[in-house]
Amino acid sequence: MGYTNLFVAVCISVMRKGTVEDQAAIDQVLSGDYDAFEKLVEKYQGRVYRHLRKMVKDGQQAEDLLQETFLSAYKGLESFSGSSSFSTWLFRIATNSALMFLRKKRPESVEYNDEIGGGGNHDMMMHSSEFIRTPLEVLLSREGREKIEEAIEGLPVLYRTTIVLRDVEGFSLKEVADIMDTSVAAVKSRLHRARNSVRGTLSSYYTERDVDAN
Amino acid sequence: MKTCKEFCDNLSDYLDGEMSSDECRLIEDHLAMCPPCALMYECLKTTVSICEKGVSEDMPEDVKERLKVFLRTHCKSDRLKFREE
Numbered sequence: 469m470g471y472t473n474l475f476v477a478v479c480i481s482v483m484r485k486g487t488v489e490d491q492a493a494i495d496q497v498l499s500g501d502y503d504a505f506e507k508l509v510e511k512y513q514g515r516v517y518r519h520l521r522k523m524v525k526d527g528q529q530a531e532d533l534l535q536e537t538f539l540s541a542y543k544g545l546e547s548f549s550g551s552s553s554f555s556t557w558l559f560r561i562a563t564n565s566a567l568m569f570l571r572k573k574r575p576e577s578v579e580y581n582d583e584i585g586g587g588g589n590h591d592m593m594m595h596s597s598e599f600i601r602t603p604l605e606v607l608l609s610r611e612g613r614e615k616i617e618e619a620i621e622g623l624p625v626l627y628r629t630t631i632v633l634r635d636v637e638g639f640s641l642k643e644v645a646d647i648m649d650t651s652v653a654a655v656k657s658r659l660h661r662a663r664n665s666v667r668g669t670l671s672s673y674y675t676e677r678d679v680d681a682n
Numbered sequence: 683m684k685t686c687k688e689f690c691d692n693l694s695d696y697l698d699g700e701m702s703s704d705e706c707r708l709i710e711d712h713l714a715m716c717p718p719c720a721l722m723y724e725c726l727k728t729t730v731s732i733c734e735k736g737v738s739e740d741m742p743e744d745v746k747e748r749l750k751v752f753l754r755t756h757c758k759s760d761r762l763k764f765r766e767e
């Protein structure tokens with residue numbers, strides 16, 4: 469077995485182990501062990517909160533939705549079939565709650581805001597070389613992280629949700645499609661545009677930064 | 683013959699391993715001979731890799747605490763229901 473295959477095998481076994489652990493915890497919760505539920509909450513709260521912050525942007529709303537998400541998960545735990553992983557199921561609840569909230573508050577932010585540019589032309593060429601020449605420690609410095617977050621937050625909600633689920637949370641394309649209740653083709657298309665938009669924003673930023681520095 | 687734009691449109695899927703081996707070969711051949719597309723690809727790859735590491739998971743302690751209290755309060759009635767089964 470090559471190193472890549474070995475790595476993939478280890479990753480899959482770690483993922484399965486996580487799923488098995490979650491299922492064991494769920495069985496405990498259903499038999500009346502509330503502590504087991506609190507452990508599940510502790511395990512996922514940071515990721516779900518981050519996801520909701522990115523979706524609705526407002527901290528207080530994200531917190532309300534976070535509480536709602538885990539309460540719904542608890543109440544609906546008996547209906548969790550195990551056909552998807554617990555994390556996919558949980559993120560699906562969170563995403564649906566956030567989309568419902570956004571549709572109610574500002575329908576146009578969800579329904580009519582589903583198109584962005586970002587086809588990926590050569591017009592960004594001038595910008596791009598500075599971006600990839602920038603060392604990783606700068607890209608991931610405090611300032612660099614802020615720029616990444618800004619670039620993602622500037623996207624329409626369905627795009628930022630897609631890129632966060634795939635590239636930040638690491639869900640597979642199929643899982644993202646399940647979470648967002650859409651097709652894999654739609655996920656690929658939104659991801660392509662979202663990634664290119666973020667790439668464009670960051671490329672411009674590092675080009676200007678480079679010009680300013682010289 | 684595909685245009686550069688068409689190649690660039692496939693780079694996101696290529697990164698996700700969603701292309702067939704024939705399509706991959708076409709893309710790799712093109713990237714090897716087209717510096718602008720190769721640069722575009724490097725930028726896209728960098729973007730994807732820093733998204734994962736760059737978005738923090740910081741959750742304020744008070745938000746955690748309020749979540750715990752909220753759930754303990756609201757899950758109570760369902761807790762009894764689970765136990766009775």
Ligand SMILES: [Zn+2]
Pocket residue numbers: 685686687689712716718719720
């Ligand atoms: Zn090209």
